[in-house]
Amino acid sequence: MRFNEPVVLGIESSCDETGVGIVRGNKLLANAVSSSMDEHVRFGGVIPEIAARAHLEAFVPTLQSALDTAELALDDIDAIAVTSGPGLAGALMVGVSAAKALALATGKPLYGINHLVAHVGVGVLEGTVLPPTFGALLVSGGHTEILKVTSLTNDVQLLGSTIDDAAGEAYDKTARLLGLGYPGGPAIDKAAKDGNRKAFRFPRGLSLPKFVGSAANPGKHRNNFSFSGLKTAVARCVEHFEANGEEVPVADIAASFQEAVVDVITSKAVRAMQEQGLKTLLLGGGVAANTRLRELLAARCTSAGIELVVPPFSLCTDNGGMVAALGAQLVADGVAPSGLDFATDSSQPVTQITLR
Amino acid sequence: MSNYLAIDTSANASVALVDETTGLLVDKRVSSKGNDQTETLSAYVKELLDTHGQKGQDLAGIIVGVGPGPFTGLRVGLVAARTFGFVWQVPVHGVMSLHALAEQVLESSDVPAEFVVASDARRKEVYWARYDNSGTMVGGPHVSAASALPAMPVFGVGAGIYAEQLEEAGAKPMPESFEWIADAGFLARRALSDLAGGKDLSDTSPQYLRESDAQIPAFMKQAKA
Ligand SMILES: [Zn+2]
Numbered sequence: 150m151r152f153n154e155p156v157v158l159g160i161e162s163s164c165d166e167t168g169v170g171i172v173r174g175n176k177l178l179a180n181a182v183s184s185s186m187d188e189h190v191r192f193g194g195v196i197p198e199i200a201a202r203a204h205l206e207a208f209v210p211t212l213q214s215a216l217d218t219a220e221l222a223l224d225d226i227d228a229i230a231v232t233s234g235p236g237l238a239g240a241l242m243v244g245v246s247a248a249k250a251l252a253l254a255t256g257k258p259l260y261g262i263n264h265l266v267a268h269v270g271v272g273v274l275e276g277t278v279l280p281p282t283f284g285a286l287l288v289s290g291g292h293t294e295i296l297k298v299t300s301l302t303n304d305v306q307l308l309g310s311t312i313d314d315a316a317g318e319a320y321d322k323t324a325r326l327l328g329l330g331y332p333g334g335p336a337i338d339k340a341a342k343d344g345n346r347k348a349f350r351f352p353r354g355l356s357l358p359k360f361v362g363s364a365a366n367p368g369k370h371r372n373n374f375s376f377s378g379l380k381t382a383v384a385r386c387v388e389h390f391e392a393n394g395e396e397v398p399v400a401d402i403a404a405s406f407q408e409a410v411v412d413v414i415t416s417k418a419v420r421a422m423q424e425q426g427l428k429t430l431l432l433g434g435g436v437a438a439n440t441r442l443r444e445l446l447a448a449r450c451t452s453a454g455i456e457l458v459v460p461p462f463s464l465c466t467d468n469g470g471m472v473a474a475l476g477a478q479l480v481a482d483g484v485a486p487s488g489l490d491f492a493t494d495s496s497q498p499v500t501q502i503t504l505r
Numbered sequence: 506m507s508n509y510l511a512i513d514t515s516a517n518a519s520v521a522l523v524d525e526t527t528g529l530l531v532d533k534r535v536s537s538k539g540n541d542q543t544e545t546l547s548a549y550v551k552e553l554l555d556t557h558g559q560k561g562q563d564l565a566g567i568i569v570g571v572g573p574g575p576f577t578g579l580r581v582g583l584v585a586a587r588t589f590g591f592v593w594q595v596p597v598h599g600v601m602s603l604h605a606l607a608e609q610v611l612e613s614s615d616v617p618a619e620f621v622v623a624s625d626a627r628r629k630e631v632y633w634a635r636y637d638n639s640g641t642m643v644g645g646p647h648v649s650a651a652s653a654l655p656a657m658p659v660f661g662v663g664a665g666i667y668a669e670q671l672e673e674a675g676a677k678p679m680p681e682s683f684e685w686i687a688d689a690g691f692l693a694r695r696a697l698s699d700l701a702g703g704k705d706l707s708d709t710s711p712q713y714l715r716e717s718d719a720q721i722p723a724f725m726k727q728a729k730a
Contacts, residue, residue, distance in 0.1 A: 192719050192720075196717060196719040198717040199717045199719060201576065201580060202576075202711075204580075204584075208584055209587050209591050223592060238577070242580070242581055243580050243581070246543050246546065246547075246580070246581040246585050249543075249585070250550075250586075251592060253547045253550060253551050254561055254588065254592035255592055489548050489551065490544055491544070492543060492544045493543060
């Protein structure tokens with residue numbers, strides 16, 4: 150195996166995207182993704198059983214498509230990596246079972262890896278050079294996390310995360326309340342463009358002194374998020390207009406909701422970077438496409454002297470390329486493969502970068 | 506001479522190697538648990554291939570149970586079988602998993618003129634189908650409460666779990682079969698006879714028999730377009 154530039158095939162199935170990506174070292178060769186998103190639209194959120202059914206049908210065609218794009222045969226692959234968690238259990242099992250079959254049938258080593266760390270690992274692709282230690286902010290339909298990355302392959306620490314809904318979930322639920330459809334992120338982002346973000350002052354979760362404490366004496370939830378109170382506040386606001394027979398100011402509510410989410414996420418992330426002495430922040434996850442999040446985060450990072458790294462959007466949403474990218478780092482670092490016996494872990498902690 | 510690899514995960518993970526020409530079982534592995542298909546399946550396949558010096562690309566084909574069965578486990582076997590077929594470039598044949606139970610019934614000394622096989626569908630229901638004594642399916646597959654089964658001998662783990670309800674409904678649960686779950690060896694037996702009879706088994710679509718259970722939320726129905 151070429152340890153410096155291993156060819157790694159990555160498989161992702163933790164939510165509603167079936168992804169197969171191929172990298173050679175830090176170079177992305179293919180990134181085939183099949184999404185079942187359209188099938189979830191009428192439900193206003195991801196239905197795990199529908200996602201799992203779609204993974205089964207999509208896997209082999211997506212694999213074929215990735216190999217075609219990369220112009221490689223399975224013989225050319227050095228190792229296989231697959232998301233073992235966190236994610237939807239039934240969805241994860243389709244990808245992991247397929248990955249094990251692929252590894253066994255080809256005789257290639259298999260790595261069961263952490264989905265969240267893969268969102269960070271994608272940052273090394275396409276010539277981006279990351280410093281030895283950096284921070285990451287992951288925001289998507291399934292996660293909202295602040296991470297400290299000392300080594301992609303053996304030292305990742307969770308600084309904070311949501312204690313209830315993920316940010317993307319809050320977007321989906323609010324979009325439903327406002328009749329804006331699914332997925333909520335782009336729908337609210339669009340509606341918010343015509344709205345006044347100061348029209349309503351919605352709560353910033355876990356921002357009270359009793360949760361936050363001080364740098365010297367941090368509170369329990371200093372770096373954590375909560376979006377359930379925000380969702381309730383938006384619902385009350387909508388009800389208020391409806392009860393008075395007034396038209397609901399959708400654009401203003403969307404803009405004010407978005408401001409509340411983005412304000413709390415960016416301020417907590419930037420503060421965490423400062424307190425950890427981290428000079429670089431990588432943004433990942435599907436909500437990275439949100440214009441207001443990028444705008445405010447960029448501004449706050451600049452004033453704090455922090456370099457912000459945002460991978461291309463196609464690498465921020467769930468995909469196989471990010472799994473392959475982390476897999477290639479693991480191979481290059483000589484980390485032992487996971488074998489064929491590991492189980493999926495729907496709540497795999499970030500400290501568990503690879504299973505063994 | 507070569508073997509078929511048979512996989513069924515409609516209940517516990519069950520894997521068998523079956524002789525291509527004689528249809529006889531070479532070897533098999535079965536899990537004692539109903540929820541560890543992801544962990545055990547590939548290891549069982551590897552063990553069988555290694556033990557018998559069988560190369561994957563030299564297999565006569567792969568036979569896979571398409572259910573019905575609990576969805577998550579079922580998919581583990583289906584995606585693995587399709588992937589093996591893709592990599593080794595060998596045909597994958599889909600067989601309904603209840604046929605494996607019917608084949609097991611046909612082994613016994615006196616096979617009833619008509620009978621039912623039933624597996625565990627959870628949620629107080631069984632997956633079931635009706636067969637004649639030649640093993641031909643004459644009704645089903647269905648998913649329902651055990652009390653809805655016809656008044657005839659019932660074989661399989663479904664009969665064991667719901668023996669009382671079946672008796673009350675006038676059916677005859679057969680005690681010797683109370684532990685029977687879909688077995689890859691019996692599944693392969695059905696596949697080989699179907700293939701010999703010229704049947705097309707190329708469809709490996711899962712037999713879910715149930716919808717995804719997803720409900721359109723009330724507020725989506727009234728949402729503005
Ligand atoms: Zn993700």
